[in-house]
Amino acid sequence: MRRAFVLLFFKLVFMKNLFLSFLVLGITTINAQNTSYWQQQVDYKMEVSMDVKSYQYNGKQELIYTNNSNDTLRKVYYHLFNNAFQPGSEMDMRLQSIKDPDGRMFTKLKESDEKKQSRIAHLQPDEIGYLHVSNFKQDGIPATTKEIETILEVKLVRPLLPGKSTVLTLDFEGQVPVQIRRSGRNNKEGVALSMSQWYPKMAEFDFEGWHADSYISREFHGVWGNFDVKITIDKNYVLGGTGYLQNGNEIGYNYQDEGVKVSIPKNSKTLTWHFKAPMVHDFTWAADKDYIHDVVEVPNGATLHFLYKNNPKIIENWKKAQQKTVELMQFFNSFVGKYPYDQYSVIQGGDGGMEYAMCTLILGEGTYDGLVGVIAHEMGHSWFQHVLASNESKHGWMDEGFTTFIEDTALYELSDKKGENPLVGSYRAYYKLVDSGKEQPLSTHADRFDENRSYSTASYIKGELFLTQLEYLIGRENLLKTIKRFYNDFKFKHPTPNDIKRSAERVSGAHLDWYLIDWTQTTNTIDYGIKEVDEATNNLQQTAIFLERIGRMPMPIDVLVEYIDGTQETFYIPLRMMNFEKENPTPSIRRTVLKDWAWGNPNYSFEIPKSKTTIKKVTLDPSGLMADVKKENNSYEIK
Numbered sequence: 001m002r003r004a005f006v007l008l009f010f011k012l013v014f015m016k017n018l019f020l021s022f023l024v025l026g027i028t029t030i031n032a033q034n035t036s037y038w039q040q041q042v043d044y045k046m047e048v049s050m051d052v053k054s055y056q057y058n059g060k061q062e063l064i065y066t067n068n069s070n071d072t073l074r075k076v077y078y079h080l081f082n083n084a085f086q087p088g089s090e091m092d093m094r095l096q097s098i099k100d101p102d103g104r105m106f107t108k109l110k111e112s113d114e115k116k117q118s119r120i121a122h123l124q125p126d127e128i129g130y131l132h133v134s135n136f137k138q139d140g141i142p143a144t145t146k147e148i149e150t151i152l153e154v155k156l157v158r159p160l161l162p163g164k165s166t167v168l169t170l171d172f173e174g175q176v177p178v179q180i181r182r183s184g185r186n187n188k189e190g191v192a193l194s195m196s197q198w199y200p201k202m203a204e205f206d207f208e209g210w211h212a213d214s215y216i217s218r219e220f221h222g223v224w225g226n227f228d229v230k231i232t233i234d235k236n237y238v239l240g241g242t243g244y245l246q247n248g249n250e251i252g253y254n255y256q257d258e259g260v261k262v263s264i265p266k267n268s269k270t271l272t273w274h275f276k277a278p279m280v281h282d283f284t285w286a287a288d289k290d291y292i293h294d295v296v297e298v299p300n301g302a303t304l305h306f307l308y309k310n311n312p313k314i315i316e317n318w319k320k321a322q323q324k325t326v327e328l329m330q331f332f333n334s335f336v337g338k339y340p341y342d343q344y345s346v347i348q349g350g351d352g353g354m355e356y357a358m359c360t361l362i363l364g365e366g367t368y369d370g371l372v373g374v375i376a377h378e379m380g381h382s383w384f385q386h387v388l389a390s391n392e393s394k395h396g397w398m399d400e401g402f403t404t405f406i407e408d409t410a411l412y413e414l415s416d417k418k419g420e421n422p423l424v425g426s427y428r429a430y431y432k433l434v435d436s437g438k439e440q441p442l443s444t445h446a447d448r449f450d451e452n453r454s455y456s457t458a459s460y461i462k463g464e465l466f467l468t469q470l471e472y473l474i475g476r477e478n479l480l481k482t483i484k485r486f487y488n489d490f491k492f493k494h495p496t497p498n499d500i501k502r503s504a505e506r507v508s509g510a511h512l513d514w515y516l517i518d519w520t521q522t523t524n525t526i527d528y529g530i531k532e533v534d535e536a537t538n539n540l541q542q543t544a545i546f547l548e549r550i551g552r553m554p555m556p557i558d559v560l561v562e563y564i565d566g567t568q569e570t571f572y573i574p575l576r577m578m579n580f581e582k583e584n585p586t587p588s589i590r591r592t593v594l595k596d597w598a599w600g601n602p603n604y605s606f607e608i609p610k611s612k613t614t615i616k617k618v619t620l621d622p623s624g625l626m627a628d629v630k631k632e633n634n635s636y637e638i639k
Helices: 012-027 090-097 312-335 368-380 396-414 422-436 452-474 476-490 497-508 513-521
Strands: 041-051 056-066 073-079 130-138 144-148 151-160 165-175 193-195 204-206 209-211 225-234 238-241 253-256 259-262 270-280 285-288 291-297 303-309 343-348 353-356 359-362 528-537 542-549 557-563 568-573 591-593 603-609 615-620 635-637
Touching: 130 144, 130 151, 151 165, 238 291, 238 303, 238 343, 285 303, 291 312, 303 312, 312 343, 312 368, 312 396, 343 368, 353 368, 359 368, 368 396, 396 422, 396 452, 422 452, 452 476, 452 497, 452 513, 476 497, 497 513, 528 615, 528 635, 542 557, 542 615, 568 603
Parallel strands: 041 225, 303 343, 343 359, 568 591
Antiparallel strands: 041 056, 056 165, 073 151, 130 165, 144 151, 193 285, 204 209, 225 270, 238 285, 253 259, 291 303, 353 359, 528 542, 542 603, 557 568, 557 615, 615 635
């Protein structure tokens, strides 16, 4: 019997308790950006009908929008993402003008063509994407709307006062584009429908104002809320994605220990799938006629669902990856904090990998290691983006970088054969970006990077190094405590860069504002060097070590001194502006804490009393965790 996907039935007790807990989280004033933290609330009800032959769909949406801000809102804004996939769109123009366009979005129209061209620019009318809204009403009264490509501007009939809610209703019609980036139809692996960014989505309004960014293929930001979605589609298609299935028995899908038993009603050409998703900021689904479905339980955790094509070339890898996915979720639960939902789905349906609420859409072909790597990264986003919902467009490094850190840590710790520490490669990539002269600050809006590679290295790699260097600054134990505290304090919220800094400060007691500013808001680099080791000081009774700060960015300094008899000792130079002294990272080696180093003085020296043995080598930052851009001046060997 064909196996298919089903999401766990929502248990009434669980649903009641979960909604109550999320409701409290939505209205409480836990300290985040400031003592009067607030966030907006949305509750969606949507019904959509999909025509699998024309790839067109239409639907109705009812949205209860609660204004928890102190502002009176006279307008609201929606995202209409599908409108980006049209010739001449802003996404198309950006694709054609950026120096290193995404290869997935370019192609040769003919084999004889000398160069590739934008795929969007050559889409035909039945291949483009679109999403249009009509019959918009506020509390039953027609409202004025204006569509500006991927943004819908709505002038409210009556202002929405602080603390009040309003009901916004609309009809929508869309066409699923040929898959070019993330969402679409008939991707290169044959998945019929990858339905991400498919519905009119309320833009985020927060303490900074509206975030109604045009969609040019980069990142997202959304409002926390509850989704109630009904999808009507050809009965031969199997669905998976965000939310819990409410009507499995009704449509003939029954969850059993050995899998999902399918019983398609004979007298119907379509089925309506009913999902509910509590406290998420997006809703995604995928559908195909040939999905295989597997279900695996995480001990004392969520149920994992795997949806992938019935392709003999990939089945073995997908089966093998399932236990590793269990181990990854267990690691993330322990390392960051418990995953708060009852399920997570890994779905073949993307053009690479992209995180969504309670699921990911990823490519299904390729090597086993590649499959596991993508799963590790995208599932890691469930913590750093779909529970800690930072603004990806403004602070992409917070979700991409932190996710890369826990991905690399997990894969290394769970590996049977540990190779080179993955952090080594990350540091190399950062140094390469610096040497290229194309680095831009991490505070650059994701859409404003000159090149894709600069954005990727900054967000994924330099963002990861923010945490690895935090370990250098405050110690491993404090770093681990910081990650857990950050998660616990800001889950189901929209944390900012200042929040991760404050979490680290609360845990360690260190002053870290300088670190956040230099590392994320500038392109200042770290470069310390050993100028001289003078053994002729004070009638040969002491050895003087002279250091210099060459780069703009300050750091505390660890110094390792090795002697010719094989013994070692370390010296720690605190950074004055940090007001902190970290624990000895290598307790087995004797450490001396020296006077602090003030940033205003680029030079520093200290003396080591001469012993019966002679110095062989002096090394700065023996841990290698400090991203010093010129390692060649970090060691000094006595000849």
